[in-house]
Amino acid sequence: MFTELITIGDEILIGQTIDTNSAWMAKELNAMGISIQQIRSIKDERSAILDALHTVPSDCQLVLITGGLGPTKDDITKHVLCEYFETKLIRNEEVLERIETYFKQRGRAILESNRKQADLPEDAIILDNYLGTASGMWFEKNNKIYVSMPGVPYEMKGIFSQEVIPRLKEKFQFPFVYHKTMMTEGIGESFLVEIIKEWENSLIEEHISVAYLPSPGIVKVRLTASGTEASDIKRKVDQKANELRKIVPTYIFGEDDISLERAVAEKLLHANFTISTAESCTGGNIAQLLTSIPGSSNYFLGSIVSYSNEVKESELGVKKEDLTNYGAVSEKVVVQMAKSVRESLKTDIGIATSGVAGPDGGTEDKPVGMVWIAISSKDGVYAKKYQFENDRHRNIRRASLAALSLVYRYLNGTLEIGS
C-alpha cells in the first residue's frame, strides 16, 4: 500500500514549525509495511488544499492529512474538505458533549470557537480525539481513503494509534517489511563504511538493502528486507546485524533507534548502578538526557553543573592551583570533577566534562571544540581528550554523547578504567 502524507499549515512553509508529525507517522506506517511515496507541506489556503487533493499520486490508496483544524481563524481545512467531498458541516451532539466535558474537567470556560469544533462533515466517519477538541475525519472517494487529523502532535498521535491504525488493519492485508537499525557512536560515516565494506557487499545476495543515517556523533546503519516469509526475512536480517556487531563491537550501542541515553539507562538498571554528573561545557545536558527517560530516578541521583571556576572549587573541591596552572579544560581538573561528584553524591559512577563549547573562549592551545571527559568508578578514573567542531550546539551534543558512550562501554566491558 502506498501513502501520501499532506501537512497543512502556513507555519511550516514559513519555517516557524518543523514538520515532526510526518516523520512520526512515516515510522509507524513503515513498521506496518505501508510505504510513503511522498510527503508534502502545503499552504493553509483553499486552492492549495484542493490542488493537493487533486494531485495525489494515482498509486496512493491512503492520504493522511494533518493540520488546519484548530479553533482559531486561520484554519479553513474543514470547509475545503466538505467542498472536495461534496458534503456539509453539521453539529455533532456527541462530539459537542465531549468538548464540553473536556473543558469542564479542566475547570476552563468553553468558548464559541471551541463549540464550533463539533461542526463536522456529514459524510465523514468521525474519529474520536480524547486528548483535545479537534476530531479526526475519515473520507472515502475514488477508491482512496483520506484521513484528516489535527496538527497538535500528541492529539494526532492519539487519533492515529487508536482510530486510524485499527481501521486500516480491518480493511487491508499488509506485506511483511523488516527493518533493523544498528546504532553506532564515535565513528564517522565514511570510516565506518570503509571498515564494513565486505560485510556490506555480502548483503546484496541476501536481497537486504542498507542505508547510513548520520547525525552529530551518531551513525545509524539500517537494514531492510521484505517479502512474504516473515520468519525467513527476520532471521537473515538479524544474522547480518549480528555479523556487524562482531566487526565493530566498540561503536555499536544498540538497535532499532534506541537513544544512547536509553541504552545507558538499561545498562545501569541491569548492573544496579547509580550515576551522577559534574558538567561544565555540557551545562546540564547529560543530566537532562539521562532524566528524559521515565524511571531515571532509579539510577540517576543528581548533577553538579559547575559552569564557573568558583563553583568548581566550592561544590566539587577542584584545587585552585590546578585551575590556575592547568586551566579548567584539562585532565587534572576533569578527573577531580568526576571523582568528587561520585563521592559527594555517593554514586557508583561519576562522569565529568570540561571543554570549550564555543563560539568564544577558544585559544591556540585549547581551541573551540576541545573537551576533556572523565569517568570515575570503583575501578579508578579514565579521562580522554576530544576535539569536536566549531558549532556550539553540536559540541555540547557530541560531548554529551561521548560521555554517555564511555559509561556504556564501561558497563559493556569494552572500556577498561585503570586507576
Next chain:
Amino acid sequence: MFTELITIGDEILIGQTIDTNSAWMAKELNAMGISIQQIRSIKDERSAILDALHTVPSDCQLVLITGGLGPTKDDITKHVLCEYFETKLIRNEEVLERIETYFKQRGRAILESNRKQADLPEDAIILDNYLGTASGMWFEKNNKIYVSMPGVPYEMKGIFSQEVIPRLKEKFQFPFVYHKTMMTEGIGESFLVEIIKEWENSLIEEHISVAYLPSPGIVKVRLTASGTEASDIKRKVDQKANELRKIVPTYIFGEDDISLERAVAEKLLHANFTISTAESCTGGNIAQLLTSIPGSSNYFLGSIVSYSNEVKESELGVKKEDLTNYGAVSEKVVVQMAKSVRESLKTDIGIATSGVAGPDGGTEDKPVGMVWIAISSKDGVYAKKYQFENDRHRNIRRASLAALSLVYRYLNGTLEIGS
C-alpha cells in the same frame, strides 16, 4: 517569486530523519520575500527524483533540492540530475584539491568515495562547500533555477548563505514582506484569542494577517503584511504589535522567534545579574536551556540537579523533616532549594523546581504534572504551584519554561517577590 523545496532521502520517508532543512530554508527565504509554495520529501530513487523535477508547479521559478549527495552507496542524485539536465559528470580538479585539503587538515585518510565527490555535472555552476565534501550545484532550465545541496544541515546552511542567496539577489528584485512575531508564555491559544479578539478584528482594515502558532507552553502570534512601501508596512505592523503588548503584558516575553531562554539571558545581562538553578523534576533542563546560549558563562554560574532526596539534603541542605512531612514536591522544599542554591553558588537569582514529571510517581494529592517552582532573590522568595499534563517530556519542558518565565517577569518588573 515562488519556490518549491524538495528533500531527497528515504530516511525522511521512513521517518528516521526529521526534515529540519526545509524549515530553516523557508524561514530564510520568507525573510527575503520569497514565498514557499510547497515542500516535498521524496524517495532516493531515480524515478521519484525525475517525477519531482517534472512536476514542479509551473509558477515556481526556483527549486531548492537538498539531500542525496553523501559519499555512500545510497546516494544517486548526482547521476539523475545529469540525466534531467542532459549533461555528464566530469572530475573537477579544484574541488578535488579542496576535498584532499579537507581530509589533510583533519589528519584523516581520504577514501575513493570521497574523491568521487569531485565528479560534478559539466553544465552546472559549482557552489563551494567549505564545511564538507559535497559541492552544491546550480542549474538553469526552462526559465527555472534548480539548486542541489547536500542534506547535512550545517553544510547546506553554509552553501545556502554564502553561495545561493548572493546569486539570487544579483539576479532578482524582491518585494517587501514583513513579519512580526510576538512570543507568549503561560496562556493557551483559545484563551489568548478570546482576550485579544477586538485587537484581532482591528487588523483586517490594516490588511495585516495573523496566525497563532502553539507549542507546549508557548503561543506565537505572527503578524504579516506585504507591499512596496517598506517603511509604511513596517510602521503599521509594529504599531499593532505594540498594542498587543499593552493588552497582554504579563504573557509576552519577546519578539521575532526569540526563545524564552534567550530573552531571559538578555534581561540578566542587562541587569548584570547572575543565576543558578536547583532542579529536581526538570533534571538539568533549565541549566541546559540557559547554557545553550553563547556567552552564558557571563550570567549562569551553575546548577545543582538534586534528583534524589539524599542529594536535596546533602547538596542543598533541605531539612530531612520537611522532606518527610511535606514530601519533595512541596512549597517548603522548593523554597529551601531556591534559597540554598542562590546562597551556595553566590548568585543574584536562584530558581528551583520539584514536581512529578511522570509517567509514574503520581498520587491523588500530587498527580503527574504537579510542579512547584520557586525563585529566590535579594527581595525574598516567590513560589507557585503548577498543574501541567500527563506527558513526561511536555511536563519537563513546560516546567522549565514556567521557571524561566518567573525569572523574566521578575527582571521585567511584572512579578513582585515578597519575602
